[in-house]
Amino acid sequence: MNTTFRNEPLLELRRGPVRNEALQALAALDARLPLEVPMLIGDDVVTGQVFASVDPSNPTTVVANAHAATAAHVHDAITAAERGQQVWSKRPTTERAAALSRAAGILRSRRFELAALAVREAGKPWAEADGDVAEAIDFLEYYAQNALVLDAGRPLVQMPGERNSMRYVPRGVTGVIAPWNFPLAIAAGMVSAALATGNAVVLKPAEQAPACAKAVVDALHAAGVPHDALALLPGGDEPGKALVADPRIHTIVFTGSVAAGLNILQTAHTMVPGQRHVKKVIAEMGGKNAIIVDSDADLDDVVPGLLKSAFGFAGQKCSAASRALIHRAVADELTERLAGALSTLRVGPAADFGTDVPPVIDIAAQQRIEGYIDSAAPLAQGDTRDDGFYVPPTLFAGLPTDHKIIQEEIFGPVLSLETVDSVEHACELVDAGGFALTGGLFSRSPRTIEHVSERTPVGNLYINREITGAMVGRQPFGGGRLSGTGPKAGGPDYLLQFVEARAVTENTVRHGLVV
Amino acid sequence: MAPNARIPGMAAPTQERPLDLERPIREIGTDLAARMPRPRAVSTARVERRMTELLMKDPALRAALFRFVDVRPACSSPADVTRHLHEFLVDAESKTARRATGITGRPLAQRPIAVAAAAGVKRMAQQFIIGEDARDALPEITKLWRNGVETTVDLLGEATVSETEADTYMRRCEETLRALASAATKPGQVNLSVKVSALTPLLRPTAPERGIEGARPRLERLLRVAKEVGAHLHVDMESFDTREAITALTLDLLSKPEFADGPSAGIVLQAYLVDSPEHLDELLHWAQSTPRTHPFVIRLVKGAYWDHEVVQAAQMGWAPPVFTDRHECDRNFEALTKRLIDATPTVKVAIASHNLRSISHAAAYADARGVGNEDLEFQILRGLGDDTQAAIAATGRQVRAYCPVGDLVAGMAYLVRRLLENTANDSFLAAAASGTDTAELLEAP
Numbered sequence: 020m021n022t023t024f025r026n027e028p029l030l031e032l033r034r035g036p037v038r039n040e041a042l043q044a045l046a047a048l049d050a051r052l053p054l055e056v057p058m059l060i061g062d063d064v065v066t067g068q069v070f071a072s073v074d075p076s077n078p079t080t081v082v083a084n085a086h087a088a089t090a091a092h093v094h095d096a097i098t099a100a101e102r103g104q105q106v107w108s109k110r111p112t113t114e115r116a117a118a119l120s121r122a123a124g125i126l127r128s129r130r131f132e133l134a135a136l137a138v139r140e141a142g143k144p145w146a147e148a149d150g151d152v153a154e155a156i157d158f159l160e161y162y163a164q165n166a167l168v169l170d171a172g173r174p175l176v177q178m179p180g181e182r183n184s185m186r187y188v189p190r191g192v193t194g195v196i197a198p199w200n201f202p203l204a205i206a207a208g209m210v211s212a213a214l215a216t217g218n219a220v221v222l223k224p225a226e227q228a229p230a231c232a233k234a235v236v237d238a239l240h241a242a243g244v245p246h247d248a249l250a251l252l253p254g255g256d257e258p259g260k261a262l263v264a265d266p267r268i269h270t271i272v273f274t275g276s277v278a279a280g281l282n283i284l285q286t287a288h289t290m291v292p293g294q295r296h297v298k299k300v301i302a303e304m305g306g307k308n309a310i311i312v313d314s315d316a317d318l319d320d321v322v323p324g325l326l327k328s329a330f331g332f333a334g335q336k337c338s339a340a341s342r343a344l345i346h347r348a349v350a351d352e353l354t355e356r357l358a359g360a361l362s363t364l365r366v367g368p369a370a371d372f373g374t375d376v377p378p379v380i381d382i383a384a385q386q387r388i389e390g391y392i393d394s395a396a397p398l399a400q401g402d403t404r405d406d407g408f409y410v411p412p413t414l415f416a417g418l419p420t421d422h423k424i425i426q427e428e429i430f431g432p433v434l435s436l437e438t439v440d441s442v443e444h445a446c447e448l449v450d451a452g453g454f455a456l457t458g459g460l461f462s463r464s465p466r467t468i469e470h471v472s473e474r475t476p477v478g479n480l481y482i483n484r485e486i487t488g489a490m491v492g493r494q495p496f497g498g499g500r501l502s503g504t505g506p507k508a509g510g511p512d513y514l515l516q517f518v519e520a521r522a523v524t525e526n527t528v529r530h531g532l533v534v
Numbered sequence: 535m536a537p538n539a540r541i542p543g544m545a546a547p548t549q550e551r552p553l554d555l556e557r558p559i560r561e562i563g564t565d566l567a568a569r570m571p572r573p574r575a576v577s578t579a580r581v582e583r584r585m586t587e588l589l590m591k592d593p594a595l596r597a598a599l600f601r602f603v604d605v606r607p608a609c610s611s612p613a614d615v616t617r618h619l620h621e622f623l624v625d626a627e628s629k630t631a632r633r634a635t636g637i638t639g640r641p642l643a644q645r646p647i648a649v650a651a652a653a654g655v656k657r658m659a660q661q662f663i664i665g666e667d668a669r670d671a672l673p674e675i676t677k678l679w680r681n682g683v684e685t686t687v688d689l690l691g692e693a694t695v696s697e698t699e700a701d702t703y704m705r706r707c708e709e710t711l712r713a714l715a716s717a718a719t720k721p722g723q724v725n726l727s728v729k730v731s732a733l734t735p736l737l738r739p740t741a742p743e744r745g746i747e748g749a750r751p752r753l754e755r756l757l758r759v760a761k762e763v764g765a766h767l768h769v770d771m772e773s774f775d776t777r778e779a780i781t782a783l784t785l786d787l788l789s790k791p792e793f794a795d796g797p798s799a800g801i802v803l804q805a806y807l808v809d810s811p812e813h814l815d816e817l818l819h820w821a822q823s824t825p826r827t828h829p830f831v832i833r834l835v836k837g838a839y840w841d842h843e844v845v846q847a848a849q850m851g852w853a854p855p856v857f858t859d860r861h862e863c864d865r866n867f868e869a870l871t872k873r874l875i876d877a878t879p880t881v882k883v884a885i886a887s888h889n890l891r892s893i894s895h896a897a898a899y900a901d902a903r904g905v906g907n908e909d910l911e912f913q914i915l916r917g918l919g920d921d922t923q924a925a926i927a928a929t930g931r932q933v934r935a936y937c938p939v940g941d942l943v944a945g946m947a948y949l950v951r952r953l954l955e956n957t958a959n960d961s962f963l964a965a966a967a968s969g970t971d972t973a974e975l976l977e978a979p
Contacts, residue, residue, distance in 0.1 A: 029850045314610060315609060358696075359695065375738075463618070465625050
């Protein structure tokens with residue numbers, strides 16, 4: 020097992036032969052569609068009411084037929100997980116870490132196939148899909164290593180005649196509710212953090228991407244995680260709600276919308292008769308992220324940085340930019356260049372290497388985003404098409420600050436430009452918002468960079484670059500305010516959310532002598 | 535392994551005895567060095583030498599000044615200029631920089647400092663950039679022509695992010711070709727280097743076909759104009775991300791029957807790329823199978839995006855596409871030089887280097903093969919290689935100066951790159967400027 024963490028290398032898709040291999044993997048996957056995603060509860064493979072996940076780039080293609088869990092299935096899965104908890108928590112940390120690392124190896128060996136699956140099931144363009152696989156591998160390796168570090172405990176103050184120690188123990192059965200936008204990475208990250216620290220897991224993946232979640236679960240099972248210690252429950256609201264409400268769940272890990280997150284917090288913190296513990300909720304709930312452009316910014320860097328942040332993966336990342344706060348001195352020039360650049364973006368299928376902006380995830384998302392776009396007059400708009408869930412990349416400018424396009428999370432390819440008088444003015448606007456996930460600053464003044472770094476409420480600030488693409492171990496990810504409960508995924512403190520500390524103090528004095 | 539060493543037991547590939555190039559290389563190199571200002575084998579031309587030496591010894595100051603040069607065009611007022619300079623100097627872990635902050639921090643000094651600093655940046659820029667546009671640059675260009683030095687003009691500009699900006703760049707190229715043609719005194723004198731990344735906003739590393747289709751109509755039009763005015767059009771190479779698109783587009787367009795009898799055209803081979811020998815295979819194969827009135831020109835360079843390639847590869851977890859060992863890179867440069875010279879006259883060779891060893895090696899090998907000025911030229915960067923240019927020209931070999939043209943804002947990225955190169959610790963020019971012995975500079979890599 021590695022002792023120093025290195026991020027999994029990304030596929031070098033700029034080389035033709037690598038792209039060919041990717042396309043072959045996609046063809047091989049297509050020949051196997053639709054995939055079957057049953058429930059995995061203990062040792063049982065359980066079937067239920069079937070629902071389909073489809074290719075957002077071509078909705079007539081069914082990617083997977085999944086079996087929806089009911090509240091009863093959730094009950095069964097937690098019962099199995101309580102057994103799994105007994106077994107898994109007693110395994111030495113080294114063994115658990117080795118299993119996660121083996122699972123990472125399995126994902127690595129299926130690299131192209133899994134990227135192809137994310138292309139099909141989540142509509143992620145190749146580079147993003149590959150990044151998703153690589154990040155899943157990173158999470159498994161990183162948390163495996165961090166668990167070993169945590170296992171050593173922390174040093175405490177020692178006195179003569181007294182021996183103090185502190186170690187970390189698993190909290191208990193963990194419910195994971197995963198999103199569709201990083202269908203491999205976030206599922207793998209949340210599940211593996213819980214597993215690494217000795218917790219059994221019940222995973223409820225997003226309805227739109229069950230097959231990706233199954234690939235992660237399969238790898239973990241094959242790597243030696245007992246089936247009782249990791250259940251897979253595809254489905255919609257019902258299993259999610261049942262999971263959160265069950266008194267036997269100790270920790271809930273969630274990534275998704277604010278509304279769903281706040282609901283989870285409320286349910287989880289309502290005591291149920293028989294419950295003997297306080298549930299902990301780890302929630303990552305989105306953002307309304309702004310990039311500040313100062314008068315001394317290099318616009319040659321700003322234009323591609325904004326395009327990538329706002330329109331990459333059609334803006335469907337919690338970290339995506341949806342506001343640009345531009346200094347008056349460069350606003351006109353930047354606006355003109357951005358509008359010109361917008362029309363160079365190709366909207367198309369995720370599987371097409373030439374695509375800049377893929378479709379959004381489903382028809383509900385498409386209609387919701389179109390609703391925002393129709394609520395004001397765009398400054399510029401890109402292409403769209405009607406053979407998938409496409410939305411045209413859209414720029415707005417000069418909307419009033421209280422407009423919903425500026426205030427609400429849209430989660431689509433929409434960017435609004437606002438002119439500001441100063442960086443401080445921009446900071447005030449950011450500060451007035453309810454979210455605090457990511458933010459950006461383009462400036463070449465060291466003092467301005469310092470000032471914004473101190474002033475910003477966001478969890479991840481990116482300077483002179485795009486604001487998406489956090490890497491495990493390099494950019495621990497997560498924000499405050501309504502963006503989440505704070506823990507940094509992919510950072511050194513994340514695993515502390517999944518454990519409780521036990522301090523033991525032994526009196527070593529016998530008959531007045533220290534023994 | 536020396537470039538001309540052979541694997542023991544293997545017969546020489548030709549009936550000739552292996553050439554001993556080391557002696558002629560030493561002779562040619564020593565002769566060139568003797569023609570340059572002493573005691574430095576290569577001077578940094580009009581760049582302040584003391585400044586160069588100071589910056590090489592003080593990396594923190596170097597970083598501070600480069601960051602200042604980089605931001606200078608975006609500063610709106612004297613106060614803004616001074617504020618940036620002061621901030622960079624305060625942050626620099628450098629005694630010289632700290633001393634300077636005593637001056638830049640004084641409110642009353644703002645205006646004079648801003649004026650002086652702006653003038654300094656402008657003066658530096660003017661050493662590399664010969665004019666704001668073709669008309670502005672003509673006096674300098676015709677002066678070089680009169681001195682027997684050929685030129686190639688490179689139009690600096692902001693990054694192309696829209697179709698409108700690509701059109702603007704194409705129009706500037708066309709105007710430049712016509713302006714130069716109107717001043718030319720002999721055929722073949724007009725020579726323009728163009729960047730595909732400026733001809734389209736559609737270059738995508740994972741989809742070369744988009745950049746190819748985006749740039750095709752504009753490059754095609756420039757080829758027609760070049761043919762019409764009898765100019766040479768050279769397609770520059772850029773970062774590795776774009777090599778596939780640039781190569782495919784260039785070769786594809788030049789394969790059109792319409793361009794078989796002109797214009798003269800060429801491409802670039804970057805010796806720092808580990809797979810450059812295979813890239814040369816592709817270029818030579820194409821050149822041999824595509825008869826053209828004007829031989830295809832291949833400019834051999836070391837490559838100017840080394841840091842970018844290494845940083846990008848490290849962040850992505852890729853093996854760097856470039857040699858990370860300077861000697862390996864230099865040996866590859868010599869191996870490619872030989873293959874190119876052997877491929878004349880199907881191709882015409884341009885050796886673009888300021889490295890005295892690389893230049894002398896190419897000259898020695900060409901002499902041994904009987905390849906002369908009609909098939910081989912040397913290229914230097916205006917402002918950096920002026921002394922080298924003069925020395926090469928004085929020995930009767932053909933030399934061409936690569937002359938950037940553009941305004942200060944557009945030229946800043948180019949300027950920063952050149953300055954970084956010039957003061958980098960492993961730079962040949964820096965070694966030469968610091969007085970390294972000529973014999974040492976001429977040692978086989």
